[in-house]
Amino acid sequence: MDYIDRIKTKMIRVGDVCIGGRSPIAVQSMTNTDTRDIKGTVNQIKMLEEEGCQIIRLAVPDNEAAEAIEHIKKSIKIPLVADIHFDYRLAIESMEKGADKIRINPGNIGDKERVKKVVEVAKQRKIPIRIGVNAGSLEKNITQKYGLTARAMVESALEHARILEELDFYDIVFSLKASSVPMTIAAYRLMSEKTDYPLHIGVTEAGTLFRGTIKSCAGLGCLLAEGIGDTIRVSLTGDPKEEVRVGRELLGSLGLLKVGVEFVSCPTCGRCQIDLIKIASEVEKRLGKLEKTIKVAVMGCAVNGPGEAKEADIGIAGGKNEALLFKKGEIIRKIPQDRIVDELMEEIIKM
Numbered sequence: 001m002d003y004i005d006r007i008k009t010k011m012i013r014v015g016d017v018c019i020g021g022r023s024p025i026a027v028q029s030m031t032n033t034d035t036r037d038i039k040g041t042v043n044q045i046k047m048l049e050e051e052g053c054q055i056i057r058l059a060v061p062d063n064e065a066a067e068a069i070e071h072i073k074k075s076i077k078i079p080l081v082a083d084i085h086f087d088y089r090l091a092i093e094s095m096e097k098g099a100d101k102i103r104i105n106p107g108n109i110g111d112k113e114r115v116k117k118v119v120e121v122a123k124q125r126k127i128p129i130r131i132g133v134n135a136g137s138l139e140k141n142i143t144q145k146y147g148l149t150a151r152a153m154v155e156s157a158l159e160h161a162r163i164l165e166e167l168d169f170y171d172i173v174f175s176l177k178a179s180s181v182p183m184t185i186a187a188y189r190l191m192s193e194k195t196d197y198p199l200h201i202g203v204t205e206a207g208t209l210f211r212g213t214i215k216s217c218a219g220l221g222c223l224l225a226e227g228i229g230d231t232i233r234v235s236l237t238g239d240p241k242e243e244v245r246v247g248r249e250l251l252g253s254l255g256l257l258k259v260g261v262e263f264v265s266c267p268t269c270g271r272c273q274i275d276l277i278k279i280a281s282e283v284e285k286r287l288g289k290l291e292k293t294i295k296v297a298v299m300g301c302a303v304n305g306p307g308e309a310k311e312a313d314i315g316i317a318g319g320k321n322e323a324l325l326f327k328k329g330e331i332i333r334k335i336p337q338d339r340i341v342d343e344l345m346e347e348i349i350k351m
Contacts, residue, residue, distance in 0.1 A: 003255060004224070004225060004227055004254060004255065004256065005227050006022050006227040006256075007192055007226075007227040007228055008021065008022050008196070009021065009022075009196050009197060009198045009199065009230055010170075010196050010197055010198060011023060011198070012128045012171050012172075012173065012198060013126070013128070014026075014055055014079045014081070014100050014101045014128060015055075015078070015079030015080070015100035015101075016079065017054055017055055017078070017079050019128075019173060019198045019200075019230045019231050020173075020197075020198030020230045021198075023230070024256075024257070025224070025229060025230060025231060025232060025251055025256055025257065026054040026055050026230075026231040026232075027052060027053060027054050027055075027231075027232060027233075027244055027247040027248055027251065027257075028053065028054065028055040028056070028057060028081075028200070028231055028232065028233040028247075029048050029053045029056060029057070029233060029234075029240045029241075029243045029244050029247075030056070030057040030058065030059075030083070030233065030240065030243075031044050031045060031048075031056060031057070031058045031059075031240065032044075032240060033058075034065075035058045035059055035060060035061075035065040035068050035069075035072075036062075036064045036065050036068055038068050038071045038072055041058065041068070041072055042072055042075045042076060044240065045072070045075075045076045045078070046075075046076065047241060048078075048240055048241060048244055049076065049077055049078055051241045051244040051245060051248075052244055052245075052248050053078060053240075053244045054078055054079075055078060055079050055080075055081060055100075055101075055231065056076070056078055056079070056080055056081065057080075057081035057082075057083050057103065057233075058072075058080065058081070058082065058083065059083050060082045060083060060084055060090050060094050061090075062090070063089075063090065063093060065090075066082070066090050066093035066094045066097055067093070067097060068097075069082060069094055069097040069098050069099055070097040070098050073097075073098040079100035079101065080098070080099055080100050080101075081099065081100065081101040081102065081103055081130070082094035082095070082099040082101070082102045082103070083102075083103045084102055084103065084104045085104075085105075088114040088115070088117060088118050091104055091118045091121075092117060092118060092121050095121045095122060095125055095127050096121065099127065100127065101127060101128050101129070101130060101173075102118075102122070102127065102129055102130070103129075103130040103132045103175075104118070104129060104130075104131070104132070105131060105132060105133070105160055112163065115163055115164070115167070116167055119164060119167045119169045122169065122171070123168075123169060126171070127171070128171035128172065128173060129164065129169070129171065129172055129173070130172075130173040130174070130175060130200055131157050131160045131161055131164075131172060131173070131174055131175070132175045132177070132200075133153050133156050133157045133160070133174070133175065133176050133177070134177050134178070134204055135148065135152075135153055135177070135178035135179070135180070135183060135187075135204075136178075136179070136204075136205075138152055138153065138156050139156060139159075142155055142156045142159070149183070150176075150178075150183050150186035150187035150189075150190055151190060153176045153178065153183075153187040154176065154187055154190045154191050154194065157174050157176055157191065158194065158195070161174070161195075161197070172197050173197060173198050173199070173200050173230075173231075174191055174195070174197050174198075174199055174200065175199070175200040175201070175202065176188055176191055176199075177202050177203065177204035177235075178203070178204060179203065179204055179205040179206070181203055181215055181218050181219040184201075184202075184203050184204075184219045185219055185222050185223060188201055188223050188228050188229070189223075189226070189228065192228045198230035198231070199228060199229055199230050199231075200230070200231045200232070200233065201219075201220055201223055201224075201228065201229040201230075201231070201232050202216070202220065202232060202233045202234065202235055203215050203216050203219040203220065203235065204235055205235065206234070206235045206236060207236070207237060208236065208237045208238060209236055209237075209238045209242055212234070212235065212236040212237060212238075213234070213236065213242075213246050216234040216235065216236070216246065216250075217246070217250055220232055220234070220250060221250060221253075221254065224250070224251070224254050224256060225254060232247050232250075232251070233247070234246045234247045234250070258293075260290070260291060260292055260293050260294070261287045261290050261292060261293075261294055261295075261296065262294070262295040262296070263283070263284055263287055263295075263296050263297075263298075264295070264296070264297045264298075264312065264315075265280040265283075265284075265297070265298040265299070266298075266299045266300050267300075268300055269300065269301075271300065271301040272300035272301055272318055273301070273318060273319065273320045273321065274300070274318035274319070274321065274322070274323060274337050274340070275337070276298070276300045276318060279298060279316075279340055279341055280298045282341045283296065283298050283341055283344060283345070286341070286345050287348075290348070290349075292348070292351070294313045294314070294348065294351065295311065295312045295313050295314075296312060296313065296314055296315055296344075296348060297312035297314075297315030297316075298315060298316055298344075299315060299316065299317045299318065300317075300318045301317060301318050301319070310328070310329035311329075312326075312328075313327065313328065313351065314326070314327050314328075314344070314347060314348055314351065315344075316335065316340055316344055319334070321336070321337045322334050322335060322336050322337055322340075323335050323337070323340045325343065325344065325347065327347075332347075
């Protein structure tokens with residue numbers, strides 16, 4: 001049963017990945033390598049592919065970075081987005097070198113003739129454009145009229161979109177990011193009411209792994225639960241692979257992504273007589289690369305054991321220096337504490 005009714009948007013293609021039209025929500029990330037370092041950038045993208053990243057974005061600050069796209073594309077599997085600011089020539093060069101999508105603000109790359117040149121190449125190569133609006137860089141005329149508000153972000157995005165629409169270009173994706181979670185939510189809600197273009201959702205400058213994960217999940221979780229959002233990027237100050245992990249876990253938690261391994265564990269309490277924290281952490285770690293469709297439960301005691309976790313395919317429930325192994329709610333046997341992780345994993349692998 002699907003509990004979240006996703007809002008249907010226009011579908012566009014980014015390489016071989018579809019965004020919108022109720023296609024599966026794609027998880028994105030962005031490299032933090034120097035794009036001109038082709039080997040380093042390829043290595044990072046391959047690592048992100050293994051984590052489940054479906055679209056990758058990289059910065060294109062100069063012509064050397066744009067030219068590197070051609071070489072990077074040859075070694076990766078997922079679609080590549082070129083992040084462009086100010087110089088329309090870099091947008092054109094990036095597309096000619098193989099970018100599957102570009103991220104620009106049409107209003108900051110020059111006059112209409114320059115925008116037209118970018119659009120002509122995008123049309124010819126069937127490359128979509130993401131209009132990326134950030135609360136911290138809104139146009140002065142917009143903020144004078146609306147203040148620094150969610151409506152200002154939406155109006156800015158729509159104004160940029162009109163530039164493209166006047167050139168008969170409609171393969172558009174919007175993003176409206178703020179470091180404020182409430183403003184981000186309000187902006188995407190408003191945009192969802194005003195247009196059916198697909199939405200790339202995220203909270204910008206969210207912070208480090210701990211704070212950034214909380215802010216991103218608060219903002220994105222709220223939007224996704226309302227059916228808003230076609231692709232996501234969790235922005236964290238840290239290793240990009242954590243962005244992908246958090247994004248996939250968030251979608252999985254909402255039932256918006258079919259995860260191979262679902263892992264649940266209970267909070268510790270005074271009833272627990274095994275080292276649940278250590279056991280749960282080790283099981284989660286070992287499950288990381290397992291290619292199975294399975295639900296695993298690690299529970300602290302009989303109260304939260306087979307009963308509350310009866311929907312799990314397999315799991316353990318702690319006792320005094322031991323644990324009960326259960327499958328589909330049925331108790332199989334007891335395991336001594338020093339063998340819990342090993343024997344649980346052995347049983348999982350056999351399933």
